[in-house]
Amino acid sequence: MSKYDIVIIGSGLGGLESAYILSKEGYKVLVLEKNRQLGGSLQIFVRDKAIFDTGIHYLGGLDEGQNLNQSFKYFNIMDKLHLQKMDMDGFDRISFDGDEKEYKHAQGYDNFVEQLAKDFPKERENLKLYAQRIQEVCDYFPLYQLKEDDAPIIGTKYLDINAKDFIASITSDVRLQNVLAGSNPLYAGDGSKTPLYVHALVVNTYIESSYKCIDGGAQIEKHLTKNIKALGGEIRNYCEVTKIVEKDGLITHVELSTGEIIEGKNFISNIHPATTMHMLESTKIKKAYSNRLQGLQNSVSAFIIDIVLKPNTFKYINHNHYHFRRNDVWSSVDVAGDQWPDGYCVFVPKSSRSGEYADSMTILSYMKYDEVKKWEDTFATIPKHNESRGQEYEDFKIERAERVIDEVVKKFPDLRSKIKSYTTSTPLTYRDYIGAKDGGLYGIAKDYRDPLKTFISPTTKIPNLFFTGQNLNMHGVLGVTVGAIRTCGVFVGQNYLIQKINQA
Numbered sequence: 013m014s015k016y017d018i019v020i021i022g023s024g025l026g027g028l029e030s031a032y033i034l035s036k037e038g039y040k041v042l043v044l045e046k047n048r049q050l051g052g053s054l055q056i057f058v059r060d061k062a063i064f065d066t067g068i069h070y071l072g073g074l075d076e077g078q079n080l081n082q083s084f085k086y087f088n089i090m091d092k093l094h095l096q097k098m099d100m101d102g103f104d105r106i107s108f109d110g111d112e113k114e115y116k117h118a119q120g121y122d123n124f125v126e127q128l129a130k131d132f133p134k135e136r137e138n139l140k141l142y143a144q145r146i147q148e149v150c151d152y153f154p155l156y157q158l159k160e161d162d163a164p165i166i167g168t169k170y171l172d173i174n175a176k177d178f179i180a181s182i183t184s185d186v187r188l189q190n191v192l193a194g195s196n197p198l199y200a201g202d203g204s205k206t207p208l209y210v211h212a213l214v215v216n217t218y219i220e221s222s223y224k225c226i227d228g229g230a231q232i233e234k235h236l237t238k239n240i241k242a243l244g245g246e247i248r249n250y251c252e253v254t255k256i257v258e259k260d261g262l263i264t265h266v267e268l269s270t271g272e273i274i275e276g277k278n279f280i281s282n283i284h285p286a287t288t289m290h291m292l293e294s295t296k297i298k299k300a301y302s303n304r305l306q307g308l309q310n311s312v313s314a315f316i317i318d319i320v321l322k323p324n325t326f327k328y329i330n331h332n333h334y335h336f337r338r339n340d341v342w343s344s345v346d347v348a349g350d351q352w353p354d355g356y357c358v359f360v361p362k363s364s365r366s367g368e369y370a371d372s373m374t375i376l377s378y379m380k381y382d383e384v385k386k387w388e389d390t391f392a393t394i395p396k397h398n399e400s401r402g403q404e405y406e407d408f409k410i411e412r413a414e415r416v417i418d419e420v421v422k423k424f425p426d427l428r429s430k431i432k433s434y435t436t437s438t439p440l441t442y443r444d445y446i447g448a449k450d451g452g453l454y455g456i457a458k459d460y461r462d463p464l465k466t467f468i469s470p471t472t473k474i475p476n477l478f479f480t481g482q483n484l485n486m487h488g489v490l491g492v493t494v495g496a497i498r499t500c501g502v503f504v505g506q507n508y509l510i511q512k513i514n515q516a
């Protein structure tokens with residue numbers, strides 16, 4: 013008889029949160045992580061003493077009484093986090109080539125309307141309507157408000173409305189339409205696909221409140237890990253699952269790359285459903301189900317430049333920049349080749365060492381997987397398979413980094429002289445470190461034209477195999493947390509769990 017009630021594959025946020033919830037409810041839990049560092053996209057890395065985040069640049073909903081704050085109280089990490097509140101009057105700033113203005117997204121709905129009304133005075137009423145409609149949409153997703161929810165998602169209004177069309181229905185001012193959607197790299201917004209609910213749930217959380225993690229987001233993983241262990245849960249790194257094996261309709265064990273076999277009563281996959289299906293040895297799962305999961309399209313990937321700044325040269329900024337070369341924020345995801353990059357995001361991490369000046373800067377531009385496909389047979393997952401992808405790949409990265417920096421210096425003219433060093437990552441980096449299929453930033457891309465196809469259930473065709481993580485409901489810290497509630501709700505009851513979280 014296995015000693016584990018629950019074996020979780022992957023220590024991303026969803027895996028760790030599920031481990032915490034189920035350990036707290038008395039289950040014997042084991043988390044298996046392929047990397048040395050735990051946390052998936054919560055991981056940080058250090059270059060020249062500067063700390064860089066890999067997948068957490070800022071968090072929303074952390075003010076007292078807000079959804080993530082309450083959830084983090086339940087996980088017993090809220091009072092331990094080292095946070096910096098971002099600019100109230102402009103945590104995100106949207107700009108365009110040929111326009112000097114920086115359009116500000118402000119915290120608090122009234123303030124959000126007020127700040128944008130300064131740039132669009134005739135649009136005040138439309139801005140109020142936008143704010144009201146975004147909150148209405150969020151009300152249709154009770155789990156995001158930590159409210160009990162018995163209705164199936166299928167009945168939910170707003171699943172099949174296109175975000176771009178919705179914004180165009182609010183205002184005919186095309187600049188304002190693009191400003192309202194200007195932080196859409198947060199969800200890889202695609203004008204032909206992205207549903208309104210994705211836009212609404214993401215912008216709502218940051219308008220409620222926006223925070224940076226001082227010295228990076230790995231603190232979330234560190235505190236969660238400590239708490240899981242204190243509850244008796246086990247976590248093992250360097251444990252890459254290569255096979256998930258079914259016998260007589262149930263998963264009996266997983267096999268690691270070392271050949272070690274780990275048995276369990278239930279298995280939760282915190283990794284991409286397509287990758288999970290690929291590892292599954294089962295006669296029970298129908299080909300149609302597996303093909304559906306494997307055929308789902310992923311969100312676009314990114315090219316990222318992590319810059320170490322020379323000391324005392326670049327004043328710290330407490331907001332993010334989203335810049336677009338064209339007045340069309342919804343088609344940036346499609347731009348490749350000579351036209352690339354169509355825009356970029358700038359994130360300036362907050363470190364406990366720096367005061368007036370910043371240590372580092374991260375620049376992100378979308379990048380399609382096809383741009384790096386020719387190197388896809390090379391793998392770099394420290395420390396196991398760290399092979400060089402070759403000189404041509406290194407040259408490609410430098411050429412692309414220089415192109416992006418050429419764009420960014422138009423906004424920050426002295427930037428080049430302030431750069432001490434930089435490193436880059438491509439879609440292949442994300443594929444190898446996180447196991448993200450095609451390096452997709454946020455997992456499976458949601459599509460308003462067939463919304464239910466892109467919703468993944470926490471349960472599978474095998475009764476003791478479950479999913480959690482960003483592919484379930486939504487990506488992002490809040491989306492993944494809601495996903496963990498759905499997954500663990502299958503074991504302990506969703507409404508019971510919501511009550512526990514609200515009582516924390």
Ligand SMILES: Cc1cc2nc3c(=O)[nH]c(=O)nc-3n(C[C@H](O)[C@H](O)[C@H](O)COP(=O)(O)OP(=O)(O)OC[C@H]3O[C@@H](n4cnc5c(N)ncnc54)[C@H](O)[C@@H]3O)c2cc1C
Pocket residue numbers: 021022023024025026027044045046047050051052053054066067068069070071072251252253254282283314445446447452453454480481482483486487488489490492
């Ligand atoms: C560039 C970028 C920026 C982002 N910025 C933000 C932000 O500012 N705010 C925000 O809220 N969200 C942000 N996100 C999204 C957020 O980071 C993710 O949605 C979230 O962290 C994903 O959590 P997850 O549970 O799905 O696990 P993941 O992070 O996907 O982790 C999965 C884990 O499984 C492990 N694994 C994979 N295969 C195996 C295997 N075979 N065996 C064992 N382990 C395995 C991986 O190593 C990894 O540790 C960003 C994401 C990216 C990529």
